[in-house]
Amino acid sequence: MKVLFVTKDSIRFFALEAKLRRQQELELVVVATGAAGLTQIKGKQVDLVIVDEQLVDMSGIAFGKQLVKVNPLVNSAMLSTLTDEAFHEATEGLGVLIQLPSQPQEKHADALLAILQKISSLLQPVVQQS
Amino acid sequence: MTMVRVAIPSEGNGGLEGKRAGHFGHCDVFTCFDVEDGQIKQVAILANKEHVQGGCMVPVNLLAEAGVNALVVGGIGMRPLMGFKQVGIDVYHDGERMDIRPVVEDFVAGKLQKISDDQVCGGGGH
Numbered sequence: 526m527k528v529l530f531v532t533k534d535s536i537r538f539f540a541l542e543a544k545l546r547r548q549q550e551l552e553l554v555v556v557a558t559g560a561a562g563l564t565q566i567k568g569k570q571v572d573l574v575i576v577d578e579q580l581v582d583m584s585g586i587a588f589g590k591q592l593v594k595v596n597p598l599v600n601s602a603m604l605s606t607l608t609d610e611a612f613h614e615a616t617e618g619l620g621v622l623i624q625l626p627s628q629p630q631e632k633h634a635d636a637l638l639a640i641l642q643k644i645s646s647l648l649q650p651v652v653q654q655s
Numbered sequence: 656m657t658m659v660r661v662a663i664p665s666e667g668n669g670g671l672e673g674k675r676a677g678h679f680g681h682c683d684v685f686t687c688f689d690v691e692d693g694q695i696k697q698v699a700i701l702a703n704k705e706h707v708q709g710g711c712m713v714p715v716n717l718l719a720e721a722g723v724n725a726l727v728v729g730g731i732g733m734r735p736l737m738g739f740k741q742v743g744i745d746v747y748h749d750g751e752r753m754d755i756r757p758v759v760e761d762f763v764a765g766k767l768q769k770i771s772d773d774q775v776c777g778g779g780g781h
Contacts, residue, residue: 590733597737600709618732618776622709640709647704647713650720 527552531562532577537628544634557581559588566596574601589619602637658691661762662723663755669700671756679728680706680714686755690763711735715742727758733775746770
C-alpha cells in the first residue's frame with residue numbers, strides 16, 4: 526500500500542505508521558508542504574494520503590480542496606482539531622475518509638484500514654446472476 | 656447519431672414517473688435512459704451501492720461500468736464531480752425539480768446546463 530504523509534512533524538504519526546506497517550506492506554512517502562504533496566499524487570497511484578492540520582504552505586483543508594482536483598481517485602484522511610460538525614462543514618464534498626486527532630493512535634490505523642477495505646469491496650464489479 | 660446513456664439519482668424504485676434523490680451518493684437507484692436522435696430508446700433501473708463516508712468513487716465506478724455518459728444531479732461534492740470528469744461522464748445540474756420526467760424531457764431537449772465548479776456542495780457554501 527502506498528501512503529503519503531503530508532506533514533512538517535511526522536513524529537506525531539509514529540503510532541499510526543507503526544500499526545499500518547504491521548498490517549500492510551507499506552511504501553511510505555513523507556513531504557512537508559502541500560505543493561510537494563500535490564506533486565506526489567499528480568497522475569500517480571497513491572492508496573492513501575494523510576494530511577496534517579497545518580502545513581508549511583497551506584492548511585490541511587486547503588490541501589484537500591486541491592487534492593480532489595489534482596487526483597480525485599486518491600483517498601485521504603485529515604488531522605483536525607475542529608469539532609465534528611465544523612469538520613464536516615469544512616470538508617463537505619471532499620470525500621475525506623476520516624477525521625484524525627492531532628496525534629493519531631493505532632486504533633485510528635485500524636479504522637482507516639477497515640474503511641479502505643470496505644470501499645475496495647464496494648468497488649468490485651457487480652456479479653450478474655443468471 | 657450517437658446514443659447517450661443518462662443517469663438520474665432517484666428515490667425508491669425510480670423510473671420516469673419517480674422522484675429524484677437530492678444527494679446522488681445517497682440515492683436508492685439510478686434511473687438510466689438511452690437517448691438517440693432526440694428520442695428515449697430505453698429506460699433501466701440501476702441499484703446504487705452502499706454509501707460509505709469517503710467512498711465517492713463507488714458510484715463513479717458503478718456508472719462508468721454501466722456505460723453511462725451523462726449524469727443529472729441536484730447536488731454533488733467536488734471529489735465525485737472530479738471523479739466523473741476523470742472517467743468521461745458529463746455532469747448536468749437541475750437543483751429545482753423533484754420529478755424525474757420533466758428533467759428527462761429537458762435533458763433530451765438540450766435545455767440542461769453542465770454543472771460548474773461553483774455549484775458543488777461543500778466548503779460552507781450551502
